[in-house]
Amino acid sequence: MHDIRAIRENPDAFDRDLERRGLAPLSAALIALDEARKGAVSAAQGNQERRNALAKEIGVAKKVKDEARAAELMAEVARLKAAEPELKKAQDDADRALSEKLAAIPNRPKADVPEGADEHGNVLYRSHASARERLGEGREHFELGEAMGLMDFEAAARMSGSRFVVLKGQLARLERALGQFMLDLHTQEHGYLEVVPPVLVRDAAMFGTAQLPKFREDQFGINxxxxxxxxxxxxxxxxxxxxxxxxxxxxxxxxxxxxxxxxxxxxxxxxxxxxxxxxxxxxxxxxxxxxxxxxxxxxxxxxxxxxxGFWLIPTAEVPLTNLVRESILREEELPLRFTALTPCFRAEAGAAGRDTRGMLRQHQFNKVELVSITTPEESANEHERMLTCAEAVLKKLDLPYRVMTLCTGDMGFASQKTYDIEVWVPGQRTYREISSCSVCGDFQARRMNARYRGKDGKPAYVHTLNGSGVAVGRALIAVMENYQNPDGSVTIPSALHPYMGGLNRIEGPR
Structure with a gap:
């Protein structure tokens, strides 16, 4: 959510930032809505102030026994009281009109975010080559999984439709191992607090992290x-x-x-x-x-x-970030760092025809999420730290990857700046996103009314950050494709051996 006062103070800067996002200028329309809101507030306050003044005048008139004057004043009070509901409605409508307009505008990009219309404008930030020889090509994960008899899309489709999968046996165990490995890494080495949050949330939580109202069609509602x-x-x-x-x-x-x-x-x-x-x-x-x-x-x-009125969470970012909603934290408590392994649910409304084979784009998937709550002064450093924590997962799994800085036309609605980690997938002979790490500034905090009290004693909005640490299903894909063997088996990365009971290869049932 944007601060209308900041927009009024520097409308040209606001419009320039929107232009970088590919949007037309909006400051004039927003200021006009704010003027209408102020007018409605002033009218309601004027009505109440006049009634208060009349109450005193009525008291004086009655004291001097001027019944005619008292009756005249009381009639005016009645007229003012009758007008109150309409004035209140006008004020509520004006508040709602401004809030709805502000809520529909994406976050302002940071100055160092590259400009571009879509993913073609993203810029390489850094890359990492694995210690192993990188496979230039290979079989796709679903070919490997189905050949082993451990990945069943048909059974999933019979009970749930497309974009679901049933994992069995050692592949199911490998997915579980990946999630546990990531949680242990982030809690034991990176200082994140593990949380088990609800996966059903109310409208207010989804609004707070900006999934609602703009992205309603991408969510699964439960009623x-x-x-x-x-x-x-x-x-x-x-x-x-x-x-x-x-x-x-x-x-x-x-x-x-x-x-x-x-x-x-x-x-x-x-x-x-x-x-x-x-x-x-x-x-x-x-x-x-x-x-x-x-x-x-x-x-x-x-x-x-x-x-x-519940929603299935599209990411644990929603409940983890909302842990601080409607609160005022102490500055010495910050930063707060949370992590969770949860199922995530996405309708993929805008993904018709994309990635229809395999596990790359599912309605239900598991993901380890990272969320940080910090001060404005530390949010940029926290962003780099979060990226490093997510990268550590792929380094320990010895997977080749690259980090891209997303351009203004490709980053998310709530983001000020986003890094995408893209892992190499030999089956497609390309890089695919496995993590996004975003700093949101105070954009989400304003929607949640999440603040902290600084050294000056005044409440200020926190800054929020979120990132995947990482998507478990996509990590499974990356491991299967990068560690595949000519005979169709999959070697298990050494970092996962303790989680697999010593098993070092998956070959499917015999």
């Missing part, structure tokens, strides 16, 4: 109910149900469902709608009040609210 069934019931029964709050559900037809369709005004129908969260004022007006008591209605409403 109780089914939009398709709501639409069907609404069409067949003529009910004006509220659809916005019922997104991305999953229900199978059931005995209760069929009973509900056959008896549209029965307790079964209401039970079905309540069970799956399709419970709105429109529904109440359509007949539920005749079946359920007011107490029961409110209780079920509360239950549904408690169970709905």
């Amino acid at each position: 109780i109910g089914n939009k398709d069934l709501v639409d069907e019931l609404a069409a067949e029964r003529g009910m004006d149900l509220i659809r916005e709050s019922i997104e991305k559900y999953s229900i199978q037809n059931s005995e209760l469902y069929n009973a509900a369709l056959n008896e549209p005004r029965s307790s079964k129908f209401v039970e079905f709608l309540v069970k799956f969260g399709i419970f709105t004022d429109a529904l109440l007006n359509s007949g539920a009040k005749e079946i359920l008591s007011e107490e029961s209605i409110e209780k079920r409403r509360a239950e549904i609210q408690q169970r709905s």
